[in-house]
Amino acid sequence: MMRKLPLIKIKNGTKHYLKITGNQKAQHYILMTTFLMLTITGFPLKFHYYEWAKPVIEFFGGLHVTRTLHRIAGVTMCGLFFYHWYYLIKNIYNYYWGPAKRSGTFSWGELGKFVYYSPMCPRAKDGKDIADFVKFALFISDDRPKHERFHWREKFDYWAVFWGIPVLGITGVFLWFPVWAASFMPGWAINISYIAHSDEAMLAVSVIFIWHMYNAHVNYDKFPASNLFITGYLPENLMKHEYYVEWARINKIVEKDPSFMVDVDAQQEAQKLEDEEKLSIIRDQISFLQESEKNDKGDK
Amino acid sequence: MRIYCFIAVMVFSLFVTCASAQAAVTDGENCMMCHKYPGLTRVNDEGYLRVFYVDSENYAHTVHTKVKCTGCHVDIKEIPHKEMKPVDCSTECHINNAGSEKPFSHKKIVETLKKSIHNPDNPDVRARIVEDFPSCTNCHKNPTYRFDPGDVESVDEARHKERVLQKCAVCHDNNIDYKYFFNHVTHRIKNLAPSEDVVKTCSKCHSREEMATKHKMKNAAATYLDTFHGKAVEFGMPHAPTCIDCHVKKGDSAHNIQSWRNPKSATYEPNRYKTCEDADCHANASQQFGMIRMHSVIDKDIYPIEFYVALGFTILTIGAFYPLLGLMILELIRELFPNFSLRRKKKD
Numbered sequence: 351m352m353r354k355l356p357l358i359k360i361k362n363g364t365k366h367y368l369k370i371t372g373n374q375k376a377q378h379y380i381l382m383t384t385f386l387m388l389t390i391t392g393f394p395l396k397f398h399y400y401e402w403a404k405p406v407i408e409f410f411g412g413l414h415v416t417r418t419l420h421r422i423a424g425v426t427m428c429g430l431f432f433y434h435w436y437y438l439i440k441n442i443y444n445y446y447w448g449p450a451k452r453s454g455t456f457s458w459g460e461l462g463k464f465v466y467y468s469p470m471c472p473r474a475k476d477g478k479d480i481a482d483f484v485k486f487a488l489f490i491s492d493d494r495p496k497h498e499r500f501h502w503r504e505k506f507d508y509w510a511v512f513w514g515i516p517v518l519g520i521t522g523v524f525l526w527f528p529v530w531a532a533s534f535m536p537g538w539a540i541n542i543s544y545i546a547h548s549d550e551a552m553l554a555v556s557v558i559f560i561w562h563m564y565n566a567h568v569n570y571d572k573f574p575a576s577n578l579f580i581t582g583y584l585p586e587n588l589m590k591h592e593y594y595v596e597w598a599r600i601n602k603i604v605e606k607d608p609s610f611m612v613d614v615d616a617q618q619e620a621q622k623l624e625d626e627e628k629l630s631i632i633r634d635q636i637s638f639l640q641e642s643e644k645n646d647k648g649d650k
Numbered sequence: 651m652r653i654y655c656f657i658a659v660m661v662f663s664l665f666v667t668c669a670s671a672q673a674a675v676t677d678g679e680n681c682m683m684c685h686k687y688p689g690l691t692r693v694n695d696e697g698y699l700r701v702f703y704v705d706s707e708n709y710a711h712t713v714h715t716k717v718k719c720t721g722c723h724v725d726i727k728e729i730p731h732k733e734m735k736p737v738d739c740s741t742e743c744h745i746n747n748a749g750s751e752k753p754f755s756h757k758k759i760v761e762t763l764k765k766s767i768h769n770p771d772n773p774d775v776r777a778r779i780v781e782d783f784p785s786c787t788n789c790h791k792n793p794t795y796r797f798d799p800g801d802v803e804s805v806d807e808a809r810h811k812e813r814v815l816q817k818c819a820v821c822h823d824n825n826i827d828y829k830y831f832f833n834h835v836t837h838r839i840k841n842l843a844p845s846e847d848v849v850k851t852c853s854k855c856h857s858r859e860e861m862a863t864k865h866k867m868k869n870a871a872a873t874y875l876d877t878f879h880g881k882a883v884e885f886g887m888p889h890a891p892t893c894i895d896c897h898v899k900k901g902d903s904a905h906n907i908q909s910w911r912n913p914k915s916a917t918y919e920p921n922r923y924k925t926c927e928d929a930d931c932h933a934n935a936s937q938q939f940g941m942i943r944m945h946s947v948i949d950k951d952i953y954p955i956e957f958y959v960a961l962g963f964t965i966l967t968i969g970a971f972y973p974l975l976g977l978m979i980l981e982l983i984r985e986l987f988p989n990f991s992l993r994r995k996k997k998d
Contacts, residue, residue: 398881413887487980489992510970525878529932529939537941542959544946549963553970561974570985 356612357600359583363615366583367600369499369593373437375582380430381511382579387423389555391416396548421526428519441468469499472509476502496594503565507557514554521547681719682706684730717743739786756786759820762905767912774909776866782855789851820903845883848892849874856893868952873945889930896925896944 359366370378391410394403410416446464450456465471479502482495495501500508521543524531528540567575571588578584589597604611684690685704692700709715720726721743725734740757763769763786770778849871855861857871874880874893882890898904899916908915916925923940926932932939943953950957 394885395878395881398875398884404885407885413882413885483977484980487977487984489984489987489990491993492991506974528942529935532939532942533936535938537938538943538953538955540942541946541953541956545956545960546963549960549967553963553967556967556971557974561971561978564978569981 354610357610358604358612360611360613360615365586366581367586367589367593367597368582369578369584369589370582372582375579377430377434377437378579380426384423384427384430385554385558388420388427388551391420391423392551393555396551424519424522427515431515431519470505470508472502472505476505494591497592497596498599499593499596501593503561507562507565510554510557514550517550518547518554521550677706677719679719680729736785737787759903759905760786762820762903766905766907767909768905768907772909774911777864779864782861782865784855788854820905845890845892846886848894849880849883852893868945868947868949870945873947876946877944879944891931895928895931899925900928 355368355371357368359368390406394406394416397403407413407416410419442461442464446461447456450460466473475498479495479497482491482493483502485491486494524535524540524543525547531540531543566578567573571591584593586597589600600610682704685702686706688703690702692702694700714722722737722739722741723734724738724741740755740760742753742755742757746752746754764771766772767774768784769775770780770783853871857869859869862869870893875884879891879896883892894904897907897916899906899914902916908918910917910919910922912918913921916922919941920937921940923935923937926940927935943956946953946956948957948960
């Protein structure tokens with residue numbers, strides 16, 4: 351039932367720890383491309399008074415084109431939002447609801463705990479982590495807080511998007527179909543949709559392009575770029591440094607069940623030996639046959 | 651004999667030269683004798699440089715090229731003349747009204763303008779500052795009417811054909827054979843086409859902040875450019891809605907713009923949606939659709955809902971983004987001094 355992704359991969363002598371799965375990577379890719387597309391087609395309209403606005407619109411081929419691209423990207427992003435809800439509910443069912451019901455051990459309290467301790471749920475520990483981080487940043491304490499799989503910065507980004515997509519999506523639909531929207535709402539509701547759409551987009555872009563890019567790519571050991579969003583794995587030094595609790599958790603699992611660890615180096619080494627062996631058999635065979643042909647000629 | 655031939659050729663070439671110069675502009679009164687010189691200027695009593703030069707090439711391509719200079723500058727009786735009064739467009743000029751024997755005049759339009767919001771005596775005017783109100787020449791300048799033969803081809807695709815013909819009806823009676831005056835009509839059609847020009851014309855006054863304050867109004871051009879309508883014009887979308895599309899009632903003249911308080915106005919609140927629901931714009935618009943503000947300003951007194959929503963988002967943005975930025979900077983500083991600590995070392 352569960353597909354086993356290796357929790358640790360050893361490559362070039364370093365351990366790499368699993369951080370995000372293939373499905374999560376795909377969701378991030380869709381979110382990333384639609385977000386960039388929405389920004390590049392939306393911001394020239396918001397900042398129409400700057401000189402760069404017109405060339406950007408013209409690069410795409412005019413307002414008709416950017417408008418269509420913006421709507422396609424927006425609908426895709428909203429589709430991702432609904433898929434994510436499905437993904438969350440599916441995971442609750444697959445990992446708790448289903449197994450617990452079948453084994454007759456289901457309780458609502460435990461379901462609450464399951465959700466509370468799921469990786470993205472804001473918890474009391476995050477508040478403590480923020481306080482500890484501020485103490486660390488102000489030179490009051492010497493140690494960084496020890497984080498779990500997703501630390502408070504990542505949770506902030508996640509919940510910002512969770513709030514941002516409905517706000518931008520709903521107001522976007524009102525702006526797309528104003529006649530329909532005004533058939534059941536007062537006129538000023540479309541005006542405030544416009545303000546909300548534009549201001550919320552500004553907030554999202556500033557947080558993503560400065561805060562998220564800083565945390566994901568610039569921050570200490572990662573500069574100039576992190577390939578986590580491509581590979582899904584983090585090298586051990588980063589994992590231990592930033593996600594100590596998760597690092598310890600994975601190590602414990604791997605200790606118990608070493609099949610969660612895949613040694614890519616060893617596999618490559620074995621492959622190399624196997625290849626050499628096969629080649630030496632073939633080469634020996636060729637040289638033997640050549641030798642025997644020569645001997646035949648000599649006999650005659 | 652040879653000398654006569656030479657003189658004849660010289661006279662002929664002189665005649666040809668004069669004739670070609672004459673062809674550029676109708677100058678029966680010989681005004682160009684002086685006004686052809688680009689240096690014909692004077693500094694007037696207020697200290698402004700006045701240029702009296704007339705570019706005959708340019709003038710020959712304007713709508714008024716067939717009118718004699720004295721047709722508009724009626725107070726010129728002798729040459730050289732004294733300083734004249736500004737041209738009054740309601741003057742009867744010396745050409746015949748097309749299709750009749752009556753002398754032509756813009757009087758009818760001037761009267762319409764007097765009834766509109768663009769006249770200081772209109773009861774809806776907030777500040778009666780007479781010198782700020784537009785005269786004909788504030789909006790109409792000869793070069794904007796310059797005829798481009800390329801535009802004739804697009805006449806068939808011109809939006810709202812009936813609006814084109816309605817433009818003719820502003821001056822002429824309905825019994826005119828419009829086809830006959832096709833060439834004449836195309837001049838006016840050109841002015842219907844480019845949205846940018848319309849916005850530019852109104853912006854001459856309505857984009858000026860000091861003028862808006864003086865007249866207790868808001869900057870109409872700037873607030874318009876902040877809407878999708880204005881942005882469509884700005885980014886060159888064909889047939890994007892301009893000031894005239896909303897402020898002029900369908901079938902009416904642009905000279906008859908009324909205040910939104912006037913029940914006859916295109917922007918009168920209870921009827922505003924009728925202006926929006928043009929088939930090419932927002933078909934089936936509801937009454938509330940007309941209430942979507944198209945000159946929205948963030949102002950607590952006029953639009954409190956917009957003001958508080960914008961305020962809320964500003965607080966949210968500042969409240970969410972700047973603390974994060976602060977933490978980011980603090981962290982980077984912390985990384986510079988990894989071994990420094992303010993914590994008191996415990997005494998062992």
